[in-house]
Amino acid sequence: xxxxxxxxxxxxxxxxxxxxxxxxxxxxxxxxxxxxxxxxxxxxxxxxxxxxxxxxxxxxxxxxxxxxxxxxxxxxxxxxxxxxxxxxxxxxxxxxxxxxxxxxxxxxxxxxxxxxxxxxxxxxxxxxxxxxxxxxxxxxxxxxxxxxxxxxxxxxxxxxxxxxxxxxxxxxxxxxxxxxxxxxxxxxxxxxxxxxxxxxxxxxxxxxxxxxxxxxxxxxxxxxxxxxxxxxxxxxxxxxxxxxxxxxxxxxxxxxxxxxxxxxxxxxxxxxxxxxxxxxxxxxxxxxxxxxxxxxxxxxxxxxxxxxxxxxxxxxxxxxxxxxxxxxxxxxxxxxxxxxxxxxxxxxxxxxxxxxxxxxxxxxxxxxxxxxxxxxxxxxxxxxxxxxxxxxxxxxxxxxxxxxxxxxxxxxxxxxxxxxxxxxxxxxxxxxxxxxxxxxxxxxxxxxxxxxxxxxxxxxxxxxxxxxxxxxxxxxxxxxxxxxxx
Amino acid sequence: xxxxxxxxxxxxxxxxxxxxxxxxxxxxxxxxxxxxxxxxxxxxxxxxxxxxxxxxxxxxxxxxxxxxxxxxxxxxxxxxxxxxxxxxxxxxxxxxxxxxxxxxxxxxxxxxxxxxxxxxxxxxxxxxxxxxxxxxxxxxxxxxxxxxxxxxxxxxxxxxxxxxxxxxxxxx
Numbered sequence: 154x155x156x157x158x159x160x161x162x163x164x165x166x167x168x169x170x171x172x173x174x175x176x177x178x179x180x181x182x183x184x185x186x187x188x189x190x191x192x193x194x195x196x197x198x199x200x201x202x203x204x205x206x207x208x209x210x211x212x213x214x215x216x217x218x219x220x221x222x223x224x225x226x227x228x229x230x231x232x233x234x235x236x237x238x239x240x241x242x243x244x245x246x247x248x249x250x251x252x253x254x255x256x257x258x259x260x261x262x263x264x265x266x267x268x269x270x271x272x273x274x275x276x277x278x279x280x281x282x283x284x285x286x287x288x289x290x291x292x293x294x295x296x297x298x299x300x301x302x303x304x305x306x307x308x309x310x311x312x313x314x315x316x317x318x319x320x321x322x323x324x325x326x327x328x329x330x331x332x333x334x335x336x337x338x339x340x341x342x343x344x345x346x347x348x349x350x351x352x353x354x355x356x357x358x359x360x361x362x363x364x365x366x367x368x369x370x371x372x373x374x375x376x377x378x379x380x381x382x383x384x385x386x387x388x389x390x391x392x393x394x395x396x397x398x399x400x401x402x403x404x405x406x407x408x409x410x411x412x413x414x415x416x417x418x419x420x421x422x423x424x425x426x427x428x429x430x431x432x433x434x435x436x437x438x439x440x441x442x443x444x445x446x447x448x449x450x451x452x453x454x455x456x457x458x459x460x461x462x463x464x465x466x467x468x469x470x471x472x473x474x475x476x477x478x479x480x481x482x483x484x485x486x487x488x489x490x491x492x493x494x495x496x497x498x499x500x501x502x503x504x505x506x507x508x509x510x511x512x513x514x515x516x517x518x519x520x521x522x523x524x525x526x527x528x529x530x531x532x533x534x535x536x537x538x539x540x541x542x543x544x545x546x547x548x549x550x551x552x553x554x555x556x557x558x559x560x561x562x563x564x565x566x567x568x569x570x571x572x573x574x575x576x577x578x579x580x581x582x583x584x585x586x587x588x589x590x591x592x593x594x595x596x597x598x599x600x601x602x603x604x605x606x607x608x609x610x611x612x613x614x615x616x617x618x619x620x621x622x623x624x625x626x627x628x629x630x631x632x633x634x635x636x637x638x639x
Numbered sequence: 640x641x642x643x644x645x646x647x648x649x650x651x652x653x654x655x656x657x658x659x660x661x662x663x664x665x666x667x668x669x670x671x672x673x674x675x676x677x678x679x680x681x682x683x684x685x686x687x688x689x690x691x692x693x694x695x696x697x698x699x700x701x702x703x704x705x706x707x708x709x710x711x712x713x714x715x716x717x718x719x720x721x722x723x724x725x726x727x728x729x730x731x732x733x734x735x736x737x738x739x740x741x742x743x744x745x746x747x748x749x750x751x752x753x754x755x756x757x758x759x760x761x762x763x764x765x766x767x768x769x770x771x772x773x774x775x776x777x778x779x780x781x782x783x784x785x786x787x788x789x790x791x792x793x794x795x796x797x798x799x800x801x802x803x804x805x806x807x808x809x810x811x
Contacts, residue, residue, distance in 0.1 A: 232662070232741050232749075232752070234662070234670075234671040236670070236671055236684065236688055237684065237685070237688065238684070249674055252671075252673060252674075253673065253674070256658070256660040256673055256754075259660075259752060260658065260660070260754045263717075263737075263739050263752065263754075267717050267739065276805065278805070278806050278809050278810065279805070279809060280809075282735075282737065282756060284655060284658065284735075284756040284757055285655075285656065285657055285658025285754065285756045285757070286658075287656065
């Protein structure tokens with residue numbers, strides 16, 4: 154519009170001179186008469202006007218394009234350009250400068266938009282490229298890089314916090330269950346240990362009672378020995394007495410012999426009659442003495458006999474007591490047998506309980522190991538930790554549980570139980586999932602939400618397999634000690 | 640016409656403060672080229688407008704690069720690439736190209752906008768070597784399997800480094 158009016162105004166001015174010339178020629182006719190030659194001037198002026206108008210029209214050709222383009226730019230659209238610029242003068246330069254300006258603007262906005270979008274998508278490596286941009290555009294893009302870096306840092310931190318908080322959440326929930334399982338184990342161990350202590354104290358009591366009984370028996374047996382030696386002494390004494398009796402009997406025999414001789418003498422003296430009175434009196438005196446001796450001897454025998462009867466009653470009494478002692482000892486020994494039976498039972502119960510407690514405490518240790526393995530995995534997620542990284546690199550054959558399972562007591566003592574076979578797969582899965590997690594951690598999880606989800610998935614799989622492992626370890630012990638389950 | 644140009648070993652080096660800007664329609668015909676484009680390509684504006692953009696394609700460039708480029712931008716994403724271009728006089732110039740789609744107000748792609756900057760010399764050296772290997776692979780595989788073969792080569796290289804194409808290209 155401006156252009157056409159500008160061009161028409163120019164045309165107006167251009168056409169003024171031929172019109173004025175024509176007017177002068179027409180006005181001169183009354184004074185000088187019609188002169189055809191004079192018409193040549195307005196004709197030339199017309200030709201000049203046409204020529205100039207065409208030239209101006211060509212020179213100004215870019216103006217409507219410029220106008221349209223600037224109008225478009227003012228609407229926020231930078232994709233238009235002016236092409237086929239034939240004009241070499243100021244207008245041509247204006248067109249190229251406008252193009253350059255739009256190139257700068259276009260590149261600037263594209264860089265800005267692309268880098269923001271990439272940053273939001275987690276492609277933090279895409280910085281703005283200020284090469285080729287000028288002045289404020291360049292500075293703007295450099296500033297944007299600072300901004301992008303800060304955004305990336307924030308997003309990385311947020312992603313880190315996100316992962317850590319999700320794993321902590323996962324960990325806390327499972328750790329509590331794991332600890333509860335160990336707590337339960339410890340509770341059972343404590344209860345069982347109390348039973349074992351009670352059994353041990355009972356065993357101790359039984360042993361003490363047994364010892365008292367043995368003392369009693371020993372005492373009784375000592376009494377019997379005393380009595381036997383006393384009986385021996387009595388018998389010795391009796392023997393001695395029987396020698397005395399023999400002597401007495403010999404004495405009586407000699408008395409009898411002498412009495413016989415005296416009787417013979419008396420018979421002889423009686424035959425001599427006469428003088429019988431005096432001699433007989435002597436014989437009678439001798440017989441009297443003999444009778445006295447015989448009386449002494451029989452008294453002595455009577456005394457010996459009474460002593461003998463005393464000793465005999467002693468011996469009888471001892472033998473009665475000895476029988477009682479022996480009877481009492483038999484009762485004590487029966488009691489001792491009962492005590493020892495109890496003692497044996499207590500000891501074997503103690504052993505069963507101790508065996509169970511041993512298995513349970515070992516299984517609890519294995520569980521703690523297993524929980525620690527997972528804790529190390531969480532530590533690795535928390536921040537790279539070389540030591541934990543190395544520790545969780547172990548596979549399911551070489552951790553404590555794996556070694557116990559493959560080579561140790563596990564196979565030996567539990568190998569024939571059904572829970573034993575079931576343990577292998579979930580245990581391998583715990584290690585497998587944790588290894589998968591560490592591999593994923595090598596990736597760009599700080600920018601990639603999907604990757605982070607995969608990490609959480611791997612840990613959830615590990616936790617779920619781990620629950621199975623913990624459960625199976627518990628069942629393994631229960632299966633081996635069916636009578637022990639409280 | 641473009642095949643008649645004999646490449647020479649004369650190199651033109653881009654300046655830090657300039658960039659080449661060009662636009663094409665959906666078919667790759669040039670609709671705009673800035674003065675730096677005119678200067679480096681050696682063609683006049685009249686010669687460039689309406690011509691296929693591959694008028695400046697250098698025979699040292701593997702075809703797979705352009706396949707990747709077109710696949711990427713026609714999908715609506717930006718594409719960054721180191722490219723060796725052929726000028727009208729047979730000389731060559733390396734650029735770091737950033738090509739983005741042009742959208743109309745309805746979000747439909749109407750053409751492409753290409754900004755080509757002065758490349759990092761280290762990147763030129765590396766990519767020159769990569770392209771040489773890819774080109775050899777293309778020549779070995781024959782015309783029909785050329786692109787697949789050299790693409791495989793590039794993907795192997797990237798997976799060895801554990802990087803995406805963009806990460807690799809933007810890391811220089």
